[in-house]
Amino acid sequence: MSWRHGHVSVRGASGDRRHVDVLLRAQEAYASIAPITGEMRFGWYIRSLHKWAANLMIFAMFLHVVRVYFTGGYRSPRQLNWLVGCSLLGVTLTFGFTGYSLVYEELSFWGATVACNLADAVPLVGPYIGHFLRGGPEVGENTLTRFYILHIGFLPTLTMALIGLHIFFVRLHGVTELKFEDEKVPVKERFFKFWPDHATTELLIGVLLMYLLTIMALVFPAGLGEPADPTTTPPHIKPEWYFYFSFRLLKLTSLKVRVVLTMAFGAAIFLWPFIEEWLQKRFRLSDSFSVAMGVLGFFGFLVLTVWESLA
Structure with a gap:
């Protein structure tokens, strides 16, 4: 859980600096990202931190859900916390999708187009969902505006609310462990004080996280693909x-x-x-x-x- 909270903090801090310089007009969105990557002082570093923190957060969420499943942490009385955790995974994936869509390069544009087409295929309500996401008949300026509002407004608020609810349920019901691990530890030793045990652990994880993200930003800096061209579908897109x-x-x-x-x-x-x-x-x-x-x-x-x- 500490790793995931750290990713949220890094993404929020790096994203706050970036979103000031991002314009919502479709024709200017790509051009507003390019100076951040190539001209702004340490802009490439901030953008790379933001990108890799997002990827690690999603990876950590996947691992956490798998861990909770195989330790039986979804069973009574923790069913509601499982629902909250799965909702957090969905929100995290939406964070990633809306984030890279705002860059408005080829990957962004055609990824958003495919996603909206998938939304259209949802039985009964699909066309309404697709139109709502696009803000019109096709992906364009209105789509960017809606994704931007989702990315910096609605999703962060929802994430904080779900994390708070998740922590509440964890405090209420405790953390599940594998049976053979839980039985080895006396009941009195299964709890840790916030200070200094938990606080020290959080600080150490935060330092290691920033160290890892910095290495990834230096070795694999966030690049910028070709600008989106709605008239030409690229041969290879993922x-x-x-x-x-x-x-x-x-x-x-x-x-x-x-x-x-x-x-x-x-x-x-x-x-x-x-x-x-x-x-x-x-x-x-x-x-x-x-x-x-x-x-x-x-x-x-x-x-x-x-x-x-x-x-």
């Missing part, structure tokens, strides 16, 4: 790595099938505490069933992601 699995699934199926499968998969993950409880009551399944389903889902995600990365 989303960010955390959407590789979805992009590969789109290549293997039709648009509507991909949307339905993704919605079903997302709903199953979100509601899994209640689905598992119902299955155990109905069919008397053991915990190994949930472990098997988790392994299957994790490796399915991993295979699709690696497959797309190598394509």
